[in-house]
Amino acid sequence: MNVLTFARMIVAAQGNVVKYEKGETICPVCRELGLPPAPTTVTCTVKEVRYMCCSQCLSTFRAIGEAAQPPEPVKAPPSKPVKTPAKQDKKKNIKHNITESEEKKDEKPKRNRSRTRAVSSSS
Numbered sequence: 001m002n003v004l005t006f007a008r009m010i011v012a013a014q015g016n017v018v019k020y021e022k023g024e025t026i027c028p029v030c031r032e033l034g035l036p037p038a039p040t041t042v043t044c045t046v047k048e049v050r051y052m053c054c055s056q057c058l059s060t061f062r063a064i065g066e067a068a069q070p071p072e073p074v075k076a077p078p079s080k081p082v083k084t085p086a087k088q089d090k091k092k093n094i095k096h097n098i099t100e101s102e103e104k105k106d107e108k109p110k111r112n113r114s115r116t117r118a119v120s121s122s123s
Helices: 003-015 028-033 113-118
Strands: 017-019 040-046 049-054 060-064
Touching (some): 003 060
Parallel strands (some): 017 060
Antiparallel strands (some): 049 060
16 A cells, blocks of 8 residues: 555545544544544534544544533522612813813914024024
């Protein structure tokens, strides 16, 4: 048997779908190669399809069985409502860059003095 035939056999075996048996699922690659059964782990479950990985040959394969039952949610004891004060202190909204008094609206904005000094008047 040459290397190409061996590789094709392994790829074909990985494509096989086996029946899922909890704790006793046999890897199709190990079965094709005549190796003894080894432990397998479930990597992902989608409805009744489980994607598994063999610990002996490190191949991944699919197994079909009954749909996995989701764990029952744990019911928490009823909690007491938290009492909050009726009126909470709120931070006062500050409007930046807006003059507060109407007197300042009519005034002309002052120029930056350091800028006016830097500009020479002898142009």
